[in-house]
Amino acid sequence: MKVITVFNQKGGVGKTTTNINLCSYLAMEGYKVLSIDIDPQGNTTSGLGFDKRKIKTSIYDVITDDTSIEEAMVKCEFVDNFYIVPSTMSLAGAEVEIIDKVNREKILREKIKDIEGKFDFVFIDCPPSLGFLTINALTASNSVLIPIQCEFYALEGVGQLVNTIQLVKKSLNPNIDIEGVVLSMFDSRTNLSNEVVSEVKKYFKNKVYSTTIPRNIRLAESPSFGLPIMLYDNKCKGAEAYEKLAKEFLERQEK
Numbered sequence: 001m002k003v004i005t006v007f008n009q010k011g012g013v014g015k016t017t018t019n020i021n022l023c024s025y026l027a028m029e030g031y032k033v034l035s036i037d038i039d040p041q042g043n044t045t046s047g048l049g050f051d052k053r054k055i056k057t058s059i060y061d062v063i064t065d066d067t068s069i070e071e072a073m074v075k076c077e078f079v080d081n082f083y084i085v086p087s088t089m090s091l092a093g094a095e096v097e098i099i100d101k102v103n104r105e106k107i108l109r110e111k112i113k114d115i116e117g118k119f120d121f122v123f124i125d126c127p128p129s130l131g132f133l134t135i136n137a138l139t140a141s142n143s144v145l146i147p148i149q150c151e152f153y154a155l156e157g158v159g160q161l162v163n164t165i166q167l168v169k170k171s172l173n174p175n176i177d178i179e180g181v182v183l184s185m186f187d188s189r190t191n192l193s194n195e196v197v198s199e200v201k202k203y204f205k206n207k208v209y210s211t212t213i214p215r216n217i218r219l220a221e222s223p224s225f226g227l228p229i230m231l232y233d234n235k236c237k238g239a240e241a242y243e244k245l246a247k248e249f250l251e252r253q254e255k
């Protein structure tokens with residue numbers, strides 16, 4: 001079982017879109033996949049068709065209470081082999097509630113131990129911040145998948161991101177590594193997109209996937225229907241790209 005955090009502290013770079021669609025393709029390939037939504041915005045939760053107002057047990061209970069991951073997880077209705085631990089706004093208050101708990105960076109890691117071997121991949125979708133929830137995710141993970149948006153300030157904050165991973169590696173989780181870097185919202189018509197790609201490759205070298213995710217309106221629409229792209233429009237460019245990314249991701253696992 002491999003645990004992967006999807007993280008970039010920059011907002012709106014494609015973390016959730018990558019999480020939802022990569023997980024869906026891996027599940028469709030027959031891998032058993034769990035996605036833990038650890039973002040109070042709950043975009044993975046709603047993007048997979050769950051009504052946040054109706055959720056009774058969520059990652060909030062897992063973090064602040066005795067609730068296990070298995071108690072909080074629900075099956076994704078439309079994709080076999082795909083489960084999620086949903087999130088709601090209440091998660092925003094979790095940090096304050098457990099402020100005096102010892103080992104509070106390790107809560108998620110401890111909870112994940114209980115599901116060891118039950119999944120092939122566990123993906124954790126993070127909020128756009130370097131706070132306590134993200135630290136919990138990084139501490140619980142084998143690796144970090146970093147989406148980077150092809151835009152002017154793409155590399156801004158990347159130093160801090162890598163620093164954070166290094167800090168976690170030193171103090172909380174010596175085994176963590178960078179899984180890969182996904183370039184998202186690529187627009188082949190602009191020089192800027194191409195420049196960003198080469199800058200990011202200079203920085204992350206072979207960690208960068210050769211598959212880039214194009215800017216594609218269907219990818220932006222699908223969450224409002226609560227569907228992964230393969231079920232919303234499996235012929236669009238965005239679907240093709242995420243399917244290809246899933247293949248590349250799997251090829252790397254074999255190495």
Ligand code: ATP
Pocket residue numbers: 010011012013014015016017018039041043126127128184185186213214215216217219220221223238
């Ligand atoms: P946050 O930091 O708020 O959690 P995020 O990094 O998870 O954001 P997403 O929610 O995946 O980013 O994407 C931000 C917005 O851009 C969303 O509205 C999403 O639908 C849209 N989007 C993501 N990827 C693409 C794409 N390749 N083409 C077009 N729109 C996209």
Ligand code: MG
Pocket residue numbers: 015016017039043125126127
């Ligand atoms: Mg998100």
